[in-house]
Amino acid sequence: MDIAMDSLGALNVFVRVTETRSFTAAAGRLGVSPSAVGKAIARLEAQLGTRLFHRSTRSVALTAEGGLLLDRCRRIFAEIDALTGELSASREAPRGRLRVSFPLVGMLLMPTLSAFMRAYPEIELDLDFTDRIVDVIEEGFDAVVRTGEVSDSRLMTRSLGSFEHRVVGAPSYFERHGTPQAPEDLASHACLQHRYPSTGKLERWPLYRDEVFVGDGLPTAVTASTLEPLIYLAEQGQGVTCVPLFSVRAQLASGALVCVLEPFLKSTGMFRVVWPSNRLLTPKVRALVDFLASELMIAD
Structure with missing residues (x-):
């Protein structure tokens, strides 16, 4: 009609x-x-x-x-x-309960989320951290932050920005074991690897030579389903790990960790926020999206 x-x-x-x-x-x-x-x-x-x-x-x-x-x-x-x-x-000020799902790597965003809480004290955060695929609508989330592409037609999406990876280790570790100059040198190093809890697969280290991926077959000293233990062990001189740059900015600035193999690192990850397409971007969700985009996701 x-x-x-x-x-x-x-x-x-x-x-x-x-x-x-x-x-x-x-x-x-x-x-x-x-x-x-x-x-x-x-x-x-x-x-x-x-x-x-x-x-x-x-x-x-x-x-x-x-x-x-x-x-x-x-x-x-x-x-x-x-x-x-x-x-x-x-038209109202951002306030009320805000239920958001982050990937497990999002736990490393807690300093940024803490700053968000200080900026918006009337917003009550209800945070979920998981790498499983959540149903934004059925599970009642106001927004979901994820990496990669979004194909669900029921959802609206906005890019928060890109992030890069770094291979890092402690100066004391490289003093004992030498500094790798090429990806192949990692064969003799203790690699601290991230395992996806949802699939059990190891996350690839984005190492390339002349557009050819050369990050396969790395040795494994430790695997962990979250990044925090890998970063801690790297700081303690137990090996080298590959993690998002934003997760180790403080350690790099203090000298607790140093980067290696930067010329061979290629890929860039992308954070996106999604919310149901049948809802307006409410003030509280817009506040979070704008805050993350401006304060965090600027690739170095």
Whole structure:
């Protein structure tokens, strides 16, 4: 039913008539004359090319076509009410409970999330950290932050920015074992590797020579399902690890860790935030998205 926007008023009249089963009672609710109600219904029936009511001297009753239109009208006006509420809320200051899912690597973003809490004290964070694929809509998340592409048509997405990886180790480790000059040199080093908990597979180290991937077959001294223990062991001089640059900025700045093999590192990861496409980007979600994009995800 191709009903123009200027017919919304007539649809409203139609709904009021169905509620009261009377043109006169509907006119009283709307503050217009019964004649105006009758004309509005007549114009709507002419536009749709069908009768909407069976009329008698005492009451009106819906036709089958009228019943179909009533169902659609209820959906239309429910969406309008929801949109009006969301638009009104969008003008408010960010506040309330914000349920967000991060990948496990997101636990390393806690300093940034702590800064977000200081900036927006009226937002209550409810944080979930997991590498499993969560259902944003069914599980009731306001937003989900993930790496990689998003293909779910039910979701809206925005890039937060890119991040790079670094192969790092402690100066004391390289003093004892030597500094690798090429990816092949890692064969004689203690590699601290990240294992995806969802698949059990090891994360590839993005090492390339002349566009050819050369990061296969690395030895394994330790595997862990999260990055924190790998970073800690690297700081203690137990080996070398490959982690996102943002996760070791503080250690690199202090000299606790140093980078190696930078000319051979190629890939760049991407963080994205997604939220249900049937919802506006609420103030609290927009605040988080803008904060992460401006404060964290700027590739070095």
